Amino acid sequence: MRPGKLEKEPYNVIIAGVGGQGNVLLSGFIGAALVNEGFMVSVADTFGVSQRGGSVASHIKISRKTLYSSVTLKGKADLLIGMEPVETLRSLAEFGNPGIISIVNPRPFYPSGGVAYPDLGEVRRAIERMSSRTSYVNVTEEALKMGNPIYSNIILLGAVIGAGVLPLGEESIFPLLAERFPGEILEINLRAFRKGIELVS
Amino acid sequence: MANIATLKPGSTCLLMGNEAVARGVLEAGAGVASGYPGSPSSEVIPALAEAASQTDIYVEWSTNEKVAVEVAAGGSFAGIRSFCVMKQNGANVAADFIVNLNMTGIGGGGLVIFISDDPGGGTSNNEQDSRTIAKWIDNPLMEPSSAQEAKEMIKWAYEVSEAVNLLTFVRGVGRISYTRSNVVPGELPRKAQPEAVFPEIWDRNNPRKSRFTSGPFPVFHAPLHEKLEKAREIFETSPFNSYTGPEKPELLIIACGASTSYCIEGVNELNLEDRVSVLKLGTTWPLPEKLVAKHLKTTCKVLFVEEMDPFVERSVMELAAALLPETAHLTFFGARSGHLTPYGELSTDSVIGALADIMGITYQPRDRAYEEMCVEAAALVPGRPINMCPGCPHRATYWAVKNGLSLDGRNGFVCGDVGCYSMGFAGPGFYQARTMHAMGSGTGLASGLGKLGRFGLDQPVLAICGDSTFYHAVMPALANGVYNNSNFTLLIADNSATAMTGFQPHPGTGQTATGEPAKVVELEAVCRAMGATVETCDPFDLPKTIDTLLKMMAEESGVKVVIMRHMCQLVKGKRKIAPSWKMHVDGSKCLADACGCHRLCTRLFGCPGLMVDGETGKAAIDEALCAGCGLCAQICPAHAIIGEEV
Numbered sequence: 001m002r003p004g005k006l007e008k009e010p011y012n013v014i015i016a017g018v019g020g021q022g023n024v025l026l027s028g029f030i031g032a033a034l035v036n037e038g039f040m041v042s043v044a045d046t047f048g049v050s051q052r053g054g055s056v057a058s059h060i061k062i063s064r065k066t067l068y069s070s071v072t073l074k075g076k077a078d079l080l081i082g083m084e085p086v087e088t089l090r091s092l093a094e095f096g097n098p099g100i101i102s103i104v105n106p107r108p109f110y111p112s113g114g115v116a117y118p119d120l121g122e123v124r125r126a127i128e129r130m131s132s133r134t135s136y137v138n139v140t141e142e143a144l145k146m147g148n149p150i151y152s153n154i155i156l157l158g159a160v161i162g163a164g165v166l167p168l169g170e171e172s173i174f175p176l177l178a179e180r181f182p183g184e185i186l187e188i189n190l191r192a193f194r195k196g197i198e199l200v201s
Numbered sequence: 202m203a204n205i206a207t208l209k210p211g212s213t214c215l216l217m218g219n220e221a222v223a224r225g226v227l228e229a230g231a232g233v234a235s236g237y238p239g240s241p242s243s244e245v246i247p248a249l250a251e252a253a254s255q256t257d258i259y260v261e262w263s264t265n266e267k268v269a270v271e272v273a274a275g276g277s278f279a280g281i282r283s284f285c286v287m288k289q290n291g292a293n294v295a296a297d298f299i300v301n302l303n304m305t306g307i308g309g310g311g312l313v314i315f316i317s318d319d320p321g322g323g324t325s326n327n328e329q330d331s332r333t334i335a336k337w338i339d340n341p342l343m344e345p346s347s348a349q350e351a352k353e354m355i356k357w358a359y360e361v362s363e364a365v366n367l368l369t370f371v372r373g374v375g376r377i378s379y380t381r382s383n384v385v386p387g388e389l390p391r392k393a394q395p396e397a398v399f400p401e402i403w404d405r406n407n408p409r410k411s412r413f414t415s416g417p418f419p420v421f422h423a424p425l426h427e428k429l430e431k432a433r434e435i436f437e438t439s440p441f442n443s444y445t446g447p448e449k450p451e452l453l454i455i456a457c458g459a460s461t462s463y464c465i466e467g468v469n470e471l472n473l474e475d476r477v478s479v480l481k482l483g484t485t486w487p488l489p490e491k492l493v494a495k496h497l498k499t500t501c502k503v504l505f506v507e508e509m510d511p512f513v514e515r516s517v518m519e520l521a522a523a524l525l526p527e528t529a530h531l532t533f534f535g536a537r538s539g540h541l542t543p544y545g546e547l548s549t550d551s552v553i554g555a556l557a558d559i560m561g562i563t564y565q566p567r568d569r570a571y572e573e574m575c576v577e578a579a580a581l582v583p584g585r586p587i588n589m590c591p592g593c594p595h596r597a598t599y600w601a602v603k604n605g606l607s608l609d610g611r612n613g614f615v616c617g618d619v620g621c622y623s624m625g626f627a628g629p630g631f632y633q634a635r636t637m638h639a640m641g642s643g644t645g646l647a648s649g650l651g652k653l654g655r656f657g658l659d660q661p662v663l664a665i666c667g668d669s670t671f672y673h674a675v676m677p678a679l680a681n682g683v684y685n686n687s688n689f690t691l692l693i694a695d696n697s698a699t700a701m702t703g704f705q706p707h708p709g710t711g712q713t714a715t716g717e718p719a720k721v722v723e724l725e726a727v728c729r730a731m732g733a734t735v736e737t738c739d740p741f742d743l744p745k746t747i748d749t750l751l752k753m754m755a756e757e758s759g760v761k762v763v764i765m766r767h768m769c770q771l772v773k774g775k776r777k778i779a780p781s782w783k784m785h786v787d788g789s790k791c792l793a794d795a796c797g798c799h800r801l802c803t804r805l806f807g808c809p810g811l812m813v814d815g816e817t818g819k820a821a822i823d824e825a826l827c828a829g830c831g832l833c834a835q836i837c838p839a840h841a842i843i844g845e846e847v
């Protein structure tokens with residue numbers, strides 16, 4: 001997708017993850033960048049107690065024409081940004097369809113309370129089967145290499161922008177990063193962002 | 202998030218509904234804003250507090266919602282436009298004041314309350330529909346359908362409030378409060394606030410302007426109904442009521458609030474634009490009857506789409522009954538017919554379901570083969586129970602309670618309360634909290650239960666509450682317990698913040714909503730002054746905490762308070778306080794499957810920072826999550842979890 005050009009009306013994006021992973025930060029960047037590019041956007045994040053380690057999802061509906069309600073219709077997502085494999089699959093089961101594109105962090109986050117995690121290979125195969133295209137980006141691993149898991153969001157943001165699946169280019173994100181991370185933390189976040197782009201190129 | 206006072210009028214911004222509400226308050230030129238934190242409404246006051254340095258608005262977190270409305274009403278009485286915000290449960294707390302405020306009316310400044318309800322209960326322990334209160338007390342009510350509209354509606358609500366001299370409600374829902382979407386800010390008023398003055402002189406000819414007493418109510422009750430009729434007249438031509446669709450639709454949808462966009466999307470998705478119309482009501486109480494009656498005449502079928510109680514549905518059906526026989530041809534669909542539910546959150550999908558059934562359409566968003574894959578996928582996906590955060594002090598508190606109660610051995614129990622520590626009723630708190638109702642109820646229940654020794658209740662009675670909750674509603678219950686010589690132990694989980702709702706300051710934090718230093722209302726001093734025995738512990742010091750609990754429970758009478766003081770881990774994170782410990786597991790010591798309760802640390806203790814290493818089968822620390830609090834090193838029976846101080 002080229003910056004500024006929307007391929008479908010509305011275009012439905014879901015960011016699926018675990019409470020605490022920071023999907024609200026990611027959806028905020030994408031939403032703000034889209035508004036700056038002149039799109040009509042609704043961003044709905046799971047709010048409330050699920051943020052305490054439960055499963056969370058942010059839904060972003062993008063349009064050129066009108067403001068839609070925020071939550072995606074069943075089976076109507078176009079792009080799935082998975083911050084965690086099982087959460088990716090959970091969203092696919094509800095909102096997936098044969099055309100959906102999935103960009104996934106393959107690093108599992110284990111549920112607490114002794115709940116068993118399914119076989120990762122099986123989860124990955126299901127994701128691939130249900131998506132028209134799947135890319136894996138090891139954002140948690142890369143972030144830990146950079147010294148703090150906190151960077152995984154920004155790496156993932158870079159990967160999503162680099163993959164060209166949103167009507168946004170790098171330039172739409174830079175000013176937002178500068179605004180959000182003032183001073184010396186900007187440098188490392190820019191590095192994280194570029195790392196993400198590099199992972200998908 | 203940008204400072205809402207500095208947004209450029211006419212530009213387009215991505216704003217959360219709660220921020221848009223706050224901007225509306227500024228655009229309306231309100232001078233006083235108060236509230237108590239409660240999701241889904243929690244972000245309005247912080248947005249205003251941040252704007253306070255650029256504008257002349259006074260913003261406060263009040264100790265509870267009743268006080269908050271009183272503070273705002275004070276502003277109104279003195280001639281200043283005032284604003285108050287709360288979640289649905291807060292409306293109950295505020296109700297005691299509000300049910301008298303309808304009689305007195307407001308002062309010279311308009312008074313608007315924004316209440317955000319929580320259909321689906323994502324962030325609440327109930328799912329009540331607060332609209333009922335507007336009807337109950339005969340005050341006007343509006344419901345925005347988007348963030349932009351919420352902003353405009355707040356402004357207009359001030360005009361209505363001042364025109365009819367009544368408090369005016371704007372009711373949001375979580376989906377409006379938390380959705381971020383395009384909002385175009387308007388101008389901020391240039392005028393300074395009028396001079397605040399409490400009407401000094403008793404004016405016999407105009408008592409309404411100079412006295413605010415709810416009695417003698419026979420004098421005020423009849424005029425209240427006149428005011429309500431005046432509001433109805435205003436609502437008949439409100440710009441927030443609109444109609445889209447054919448002139449004579451096969452089906453008329455009457456919708457309000459967040460549901461409106463679900464209806465428009467549902468109609469489009471099913472290609473029913475030529476057959477179905479949508480009457481959106483932005484003003485829902487009092488019902489604009491002439492407007493509704495006009496549209497009822499154009500159709501044979503009506504579907505109500507609104508979240509939770511069939512509030513509009515009942516008002517319209519009442520109207521239809523009054524208009525008989527003209528309305529005899531109508532069939533109604535909605536909560537009553539079972540096409541939609543009077544509970545839970547609605548969605549475009551639920552509206553599509555209702556529309557498809559009424560219009561005789563089949564709707565299938567995906568083909569059979571894909572649907573089958575979805576079923577298989579769903580079966581593979583495990584649940585993900587919510588948990589306290591890694592490093593959360595409540596986990597330490599509940600671990601101490603669990604161990605303390607079992608060492609005590611008399612089946613003691615804990616009456617719970619509302620906050621992050623509510624999770625104590627489930628696995629994350631080891632099932633220790635056994636009741637959960639309203640703010641402060643745990644202590645009230647304990648006060649009663651602690652008097653039942655005479656009937657043979659010999660179990661130690663405990664209650665737990667958070668620091669913010671303590672000031673909100675626990676103090677009267679604690680005084681009650683001391684006064685009536687009840688016997689219980691209150692645990693105050695003092696994590697120095699209203700953590701559940703986003704770390705707002707409160708009377709114990711030494712800081713106001715706008716960041717100025719404030720006097721600390723000290724927990725220890727308050728409890729001691731009330732006559733309780735008080736001890737303070739750091740729950741991460743498990744042995745001392747357990748000992749203190751045992752000592753308190755052993756005392757045979759009186760009210761005991763243990764303050765469990767440790768800063769919320771997320772506040773530590775925000776303040777960039779580094780972890781205290783670097784953790785690792787000594788695989789050679791870990792008992793793995795042979796460990797108590799089939800892996801004490803991951804199964805029972807359950808901090809998200811602990812996991813099982815897939816290769817070795819031993820416990821491991823999840824580096825991406827561990828907050829380095831060091832607690833798990835104290836609970837491992839084999840001393841396999843090791844912390845090095847950093």
Ligand code: SF4
Pocket residue numbers: 786790791792793796797800801802803819820836837838839840841842
């Ligand atoms: S680390 Fe300790 S508590 Fe956890 S499984 Fe091993 S022995 Fe049990």
Ligand code: SF4
Pocket residue numbers: 591592782784808809810811822826827828829830831832833834
């Ligand atoms: S030190 Fe242990 S209890 Fe504390 S956060 Fe890390 S894993 Fe959890």
